[in-house]
Every structure is written in structure tokens, then in C-alpha cells.
Amino acid sequence: MAGNSYGTLFRITTFGESHGEALGGIIDGCPSGIALDFDAIQLEMSRRKPGQSAIVTQRKEPDDVQFLSGIFEGKTTGTPIGFIIPNTNQKSDDYSHIKDNYRPSHADYVYDQKYGFRDYRGGGRSSARETASRVVAGAIAKQMLSDIKINAYVSAVGPLALETPYQELDFSKIESNPVRCPDEAMAATMEDYIKQIRKEGDTVGGVVTCVIQNVPIGLGEPVFDKLHAELGKAMLSINAVKGFEFGSGFEGSKMKGSQHNDLYNADGTTKTNLSGGIQGGISNGMDIYFKVAFKPVATIMQKQDSLDNKGNITEMTGKGRHDPCVVPRAVPIVEAMAAIVLADFYLINKTY
Numbered sequence: 001m002a003g004n005s006y007g008t009l010f011r012i013t014t015f016g017e018s019h020g021e022a023l024g025g026i027i028d029g030c031p032s033g034i035a036l037d038f039d040a041i042q043l044e045m046s047r048r049k050p051g052q053s054a055i056v057t058q059r060k061e062p063d064d065v066q067f068l069s070g071i072f073e074g075k076t077t078g079t080p081i082g083f084i085i086p087n088t089n090q091k092s093d094d095y096s097h098i099k100d101n102y103r104p105s106h107a108d109y110v111y112d113q114k115y116g117f118r119d120y121r122g123g124g125r126s127s128a129r130e131t132a133s134r135v136v137a138g139a140i141a142k143q144m145l146s147d148i149k150i151n152a153y154v155s156a157v158g159p160l161a162l163e164t165p166y167q168e169l170d171f172s173k174i175e176s177n178p179v180r181c182p183d184e185a186m187a188a189t190m191e192d193y194i195k196q197i198r199k200e201g202d203t204v205g206g207v208v209t210c211v212i213q214n215v216p217i218g219l220g221e222p223v224f225d226k227l228h229a230e231l232g233k234a235m236l237s238i239n240a241v242k243g244f245e246f247g248s249g250f251e252g253s254k255m256k257g258s259q260h261n262d263l264y265n266a267d268g269t270t271k272t273n274l275s276g277g278i279q280g281g282i283s284n285g286m287d288i289y290f291k292v293a294f295k296p297v298a299t300i301m302q303k304q305d306s307l308d309n310k311g312n313i314t315e316m317t318g319k320g321r322h323d324p325c326v327v328p329r330a331v332p333i334v335e336a337m338a339a340i341v342l343a344d345f346y347l348i349n350k351t352y
Helices: 038-048 092-098 108-115 128-144 171-176 184-199 227-236 249-254 327-349
Strands: 011-015 022-028 081-086 149-157 206-213 241-246 288-294 303-308 313-317
Touching: 011 128, 022 128, 038 128, 038 327, 081 128, 128 327, 149 171, 149 184, 149 327, 171 184, 206 327, 227 241, 227 288, 227 327, 241 249, 288 327
Parallel strands: none
Antiparallel strands: 011 022, 022 081, 149 206, 206 288, 241 288, 303 313
């Protein structure tokens, strides 16, 4: 299996399966001398980990990170940073019913067709649990880019959408509720909706909005390595992501150029920011903001038709511990991937 690494200079390679001994990764290219806040890294892991509230999967994993290399006396040494995250609460028997079956809208079928073999325990490598390793790398990238502020939050759950512009939101309220929506009234409505969906044995999708502030001018490499193109690739590599848009996004296609153009101020900033902080594939110093759309979790606790490995259509019902809505736990993953992209471009920018 190829495709387990991301980045050019700041590069993360991940390994491990959902129900294996451990997940882990190697971070290559991290500069030396960065004093790491290990509590901050563990906090990011706690934001992503399962079992943190009543509206997420009840698998109990502490997600404690064990660093193996690349750090001495609390600082990065410039050598590869190796780490593992032990799996402590596997219940592989929850998946015995799909040993010979392919779950609808999961990667089961294509993995089996491509590799001739698959780890059916929680989806193996295709499980979203793989993203735990990305959060470790993202937490280190955030500390490397301490002046840049990255805040993601849930802006939609199913038909419920927060329409308030991000400039009017208090990001300090994102972690005040299990949905991770900074609007308290909308968060309560979203939470009730997710609980109702769970009672029905169903799942629901949603949208995570991300805002990146204090980004220096000049990050991004045209023509094929545009900043927004890499952000899009990074976000679309996250499990269950079905859409990405930045700046005005699809709404911009409905506008006239006279409405959409961001006119300049004398200092080079712009009066509006429909460009989303990126022009010509290069950061322009304004806020970068984008949305990431997540599909409903594929495993539902309802009867539905499935396909077995002998070509028979069979009936099955989901079992085990699954998220009724993935977006609350996806917030730190979106932030992590954004940080990894920016860290990579920051180092690239320093080479010339």
C-alpha cells in the first residue's frame, strides 16, 4: 500500500490499524530546537479521541502518545520524530459479522478487490482511527507556527446550519459544548438532533469550517502546488470528506466580477476577502477560511442490503461502537491537516 505519507519538507508518514497493537507515525523535516508543550499535544489528542461525550462512539481510548525519537530534553533535535499511540480497547468481535460481507459505502469491497485481502476489524487501515497520528503531527506543526492561529468549528449538522459570519463568533466557545459549535443555542439544537438520529439507529453528516489567521504573505507554490490546492488535498484525504470549498466557494460562481473583486487598501490588505486569503495560489496575508463537508457515517444500526464475498446480496445490521455524526471529532483533524500544510509551505518558503 502506497500513499501513507504527506508533505514535502515537513512530512508525516502514518502506520497502524484500528484494531492492531498501535497506531503511529514518523515526522520528518521538523526543525530542531522547538520546545514542545506535551500537554498541548495531549489536549489535541483528547479533542479527537473516542468516548469523550454522549454523541460520539463509546470506544474508550486514552490516546496517550509515546514519543520514541527526535526529542531530547523537551526540544526537537531535527531528526525524525517517531511516536506510537497504543490501542487499548479493541473489540474485534464486533466485526465478526462482516468477515465475509462488504458494508455499504465502506472501503471493504474496494480494499478486497485491490489487495485480495482486508482487515475487517473496524476497517483496518481505512478506519478514521488512523487520523490520530495526523493530530500528533498537526499539534507539533501548530507549535512550530506559534504566531498562526487555526480555529475550526462545526458549522452544520444535517439540515441545521450556522449562518453567522465567522468574524462575529467567539472561538473561545468552540470547546464549551460536545458539538464544538461556537454558537451555544445552535450547539444545543445540533446536539439534540444528533441524539435523535442516534436513537433512530441512523447517522448524519455535517460541515466543519476552518479559519486561519496571521498567515504571512507568500505561502504557496504555483502552478500545481497552489496553497488552496494542497489544503483541498489535505482535507479530502480525511475519512468521510465529500467536499471542500475556500473563500466564496460555490457561492462565488453566482456573482459578478464587480461584486467579487477584493479591492485593495493602501497597505496591501483588501476591503473584502472573498478570495479567502489566497490569490494565485499564494497567501495574501488575509484570513484563510474554508469549509469541509462530511458524509454521514456509513455504519448504521438498521437493516440494509449488503454484498458478500461470494456475490450474494445479504441482509445485515451494523454492530459495535460508531459515531452518529463524525463532525465534532473531525474539528481537531481539520485543524491538524491545515497546520501540516502550512508548516510544509513555511519551510519551502524559507528555501529561497
